[in-house]
Amino acid sequence: MGYEHIVVERDGPVALLTFNRPDRLNAFHNPLMHETLDAVAELDADPAVRAIVVTGAGRAFSAGFDLKAAAENPKSDIEDWEQQMQLQFDFIMQFWHAKTPTLSAIHGYCLAGAFELMLATDITIAEPGTKLGEPEVRFGTGIVAMLLPWVTGPKQAKEILLTGEDKLDAAEAVTMGIINRVAPEGEALPATLAKARMIANASERSVTLTKRAINQTYQVMGIDTALRTGLDIDVLLNAGGGPEKREFARIRDEQGLKAALAWRDARFKDA
Numbered sequence: 001m002g003y004e005h006i007v008v009e010r011d012g013p014v015a016l017l018t019f020n021r022p023d024r025l026n027a028f029h030n031p032l033m034h035e036t037l038d039a040v041a042e043l044d045a046d047p048a049v050r051a052i053v054v055t056g057a058g059r060a061f062s063a064g065f066d067l068k069a070a071a072e073n074p075k076s077d078i079e080d081w082e083q084q085m086q087l088q089f090d091f092i093m094q095f096w097h098a099k100t101p102t103l104s105a106i107h108g109y110c111l112a113g114a115f116e117l118m119l120a121t122d123i124t125i126a127e128p129g130t131k132l133g134e135p136e137v138r139f140g141t142g143i144v145a146m147l148l149p150w151v152t153g154p155k156q157a158k159e160i161l162l163t164g165e166d167k168l169d170a171a172e173a174v175t176m177g178i179i180n181r182v183a184p185e186g187e188a189l190p191a192t193l194a195k196a197r198m199i200a201n202a203s204e205r206s207v208t209l210t211k212r213a214i215n216q217t218y219q220v221m222g223i224d225t226a227l228r229t230g231l232d233i234d235v236l237l238n239a240g241g242g243p244e245k246r247e248f249a250r251i252r253d254e255q256g257l258k259a260a261l262a263w264r265d266a267r268f269k270d271a
Contacts, residue, residue, distance in 0.1 A: 005032035007057070008039050013050035013200040014193060015043045022058025027066035028113055030073075033091040044098045050200035050207070052098065053192050054121065055105040056114075061130070064112025065144075068257050081239040085144060088113060089231050092145040096120040096215070099208050101199050105192035106130050106179070111166055119147040122211065123195060124179040126170040127188045132178070133166035139264045140245030142237035146230030150223055152176045164268070 007018040017039055019026035043049045056062050065088060075081050095102040095117060104118045107127035115132055118124050126132075136142055149157040156176045160168065173179045183191040199207060238245075252260035 003035045003039065005029075006035050006039060008043070010049070011193070012197075013048060014196045015049045015052045016193070017043075017052060017054045019054070019056045019062055022056075022060075024066060024068075025060040025063035025109060026056040026058065026114075027063050027069070028088075028091065029066040029069035030087065033087055037091060037094060040094050040098060044100045049100055050204060051101050051103060051196035052095075053103045053105060053189075053196050054095070054117075055189055055192070056107070058108075060108030061104070061106040061110045061118070062114030063109050064114045067252070067260075075239070078235065078239040081235050085231060085235050085238065088144045089227075092117045092120050092147075093227070094120075095122075096147075099211065101196075101207060101211055103192050103196050103199075105189040106132075106170075107188055112136060113144060116143065116145045116147055119151050119178070120145065123192070125188050125192045125195065126173070126179050126182050128170060128182055128185055130170040130182075130188075131166065132168040132170065132173050133164075134161055135164040135166040135264070137162060138164035138166075138244075138268060139248040139260075140237070140242040142234040143230060144234055146227055148178075150218060150226075152178055 003020075005019070005021055007016075007020050009016045009018075017036065019028075019032065019036075021027060021029075021032060040052065043052050075084060092113065095104075101123070102121040103123040103125075104121040105125055106118055107130055110118050110126075110130055110132045112134055115134055118132075134143060134148070143161065148161060153176075159165065168178075170179065170182045174181055182188075241249075248260050248264060251263050
């Protein structure tokens, strides 16, 4: 499988998918998302693949959706936003819906859309210095896949999402149930691959049906309806905009993304 923005490798029954845009902190743009959708669908349909591990090249798992690429492809109406948000939603949720167990090895930064994608995987192991979070409210946008309240409690989810927390420490994320554990420095990917091999060595039928049973528990509780409602709200947030979103976009367009991010973060430096 040849791709431009991801790398797919296989070690027996374990597949490793690596986001490969290290110069952009593996930010997700449309070509990467389409490649990932194709790759995961192919791996999930392959009976020889018993576990899928996802990680990022370079110094980060991912900084989230690519804001620079978004600026280069402006949306003209709500239908454009619906199409874009649906792509992002499907890109995230493929890891939840895959019948094959999915695992994420994270390091550096795991923010915004990458944070949501990490939540959609079945198991997550992090490097000690990993910073996690969802900064969307700080510049007037929203959450594509509102998984956090389902993974941790409502109090923790609201604290992270309503403040735009983007420096959540990996150790603290473990106590919230957001990730499984923190590996020693440099060991997150090897530890995740080892966990994937344990899954691959178990009964395939038992693993597949157990994951299905867990996911169906959430379906009974209404996760599908809740996530669809959250996505609809995110479309409205992005299509309608607000003063913070407009100012962020203005600075980004006139001075560049780095200046826009500096403006966003300066408003919270004393918080």
